[in-house]
Every structure is written in C-alpha cells, then in structure tokens.
Amino acid sequence: MTQETEAAEEGNKILSSVENGIGRLTFNNPQRRNAMSLEMWQTTSRTLEAFDKDHEVRVIILSGAGGKAFVSGADISKFESERSGVEQTLLYNEVTAETSRVLQGCSKPTIAMIRGFCMGGGLAISLCCDLRFCTSESVFGLPAAKLGVGYGFEGIRRLLEITSPAYAREICFTGRRFNAEEAKQMQLVNRILPDSEIEAFVEENATMIADNAPLTIGSLKQIFIELAKNPIDRDPERCKPFIEQCFSSEDYIEGRKAFLEKRKAKFKGR
DSSP: OOHHHHHHHHHTTEEEEEETTEEEEEEOOGGGTTOBOHHHHHHHHHHHHHHHHOTTOOEEEEEETTSSEEEOSBOGGGHHHHSSSHHHHHHHHHHHHHHHHHHHTOSSOEEEEEOSEEETHHHHHHHTSSEEEEETTOEEEOTHHHHTOOOOHHHHHHHHHHSOHHHHHHHHHHOOEEEHHHHHHTTSOSEEEOHHHHHHHHHHHHHHHHHSOHHHHHHHHHHHHHHTSOGGGOOGGGTHHHHHHHHTSHHHHHHHHHHHTTSOOOOOOO
C-alpha cells in the first residue's frame, strides 16, 4: 500500500454530514472496531471545528460505524509507527488532548450514540460529550493499566466530573470492562436503550434540541463550559453577553409570540 493510498483510507475513517440542523460525525473504522489512529484524531478535531462554525448545525451526534463499537480505543496496530518513541508519544498525546478540548469547548450540544465497545480513547471521547446514550449491549472500560500507557491529567479530571472518586479509581485501577448497567450506575451514560430503539431515540432528542432557540442553547452551553473550569479560572462575566444576546434577539420575540399564539416557534438563531 502506498503512502497516498493509506492517507486516502485514513481520510475516509471519519465521516461527516449535516441535515436538518444536525451535524453527524461517524468513526468509520469498523474492521478494527473503530480504533483511532493519529490521523483520525486530527480529522475529528477538524470536523468538530467545522461544525462549530457552521450556523446550520445546531447539535452534533457522534457515533461508530458497523454497530459493534463506538470507539474501541487507540489503534494498537499503529503503535509502532505513531507511539514507539517518547517524541511520537508526546505528539500523539497532544493531538488527543486537543481533540478533547475542541469537543468539550464546542458551542453546540454534542451527543454520543454508543453501540458496543466504548473503551479507552472512546470512553474519553464520550465523556467529553454533553449527552451519552448507549445500547444494553455496550461495554465500557479504561484499560490503560493493562497496556502500560500513561493516562493524561485532563482525562482523569473529566472522568471525576462525571463519576465519583471511588468509581473513577475502580475504573482506572482495575482496567476492567463494565457493562451498560454498571456504566449507568456510575453516571457514565444518561440512558440505556435497546439496540433497535437507540437511533430513533437519539434522532428524536437531537431534533428536539435543534428545534430550540439556538442562542439560548448557546448561552447555556457557555455556562456549562465555564462551570467545568477550575473554580479559580471561572468568570461568570464571560457568560453575560451570551445571555443578553438572547433577550435582544428576534428569537426572543418569536418565542413569546409563538407561546401566545399556541404554535411551535420557528427560531432563526438571531
């Protein structure tokens, strides 16, 4: 396989589309249970940034192709070429950390639709999303301790924002796999759905979000982003312009009119 062919194939491993206000990002490496290469991480960041800038996108769904995995972690077959030395490992960690920052900092609500394996980097990606829905057959885990790799500070901090310190230690120290019910108990997911129902459920929720007032959703997202920061770094003043924009918008007028006229509001994001 030539370098050009390999690069082209890597580029097809992250699929994206926009329809009816919903941006969709699909991890498309089903032969390896959607395991992530360096290029896939980089393409994920670029795709999310494009969605964030696209005014047509009001909510983003992340999912895995093939129905067997959301993301099963790092592509171990790429370790020799991407993570064999200290410098390569530092670059890889920097890229994955940047993807997490982009996802957490996205101004649009994000939904992880999880089927099957959600391991390692896949779990990290899902935890950076605002909402996480999984099937009853889904499997979760953070097997860093079983692979001898170091796990970043920010990843553990995010885990502790989602679950308790006791559960976080159990997840990290054992490196074992957890089923969907355990993940729900640990608050790693919002809801568990039968496989036959999850797509319709996620679509319904995404459409509900997309139909809401974009400026209100955006202001709420900014507040959540600010609250996720270390207390010393939080500044409520950063959120005020987003809140004030809601009250000076055409959508605020439309929302009131629609309520009084007992009809569904048609928001334009301005």
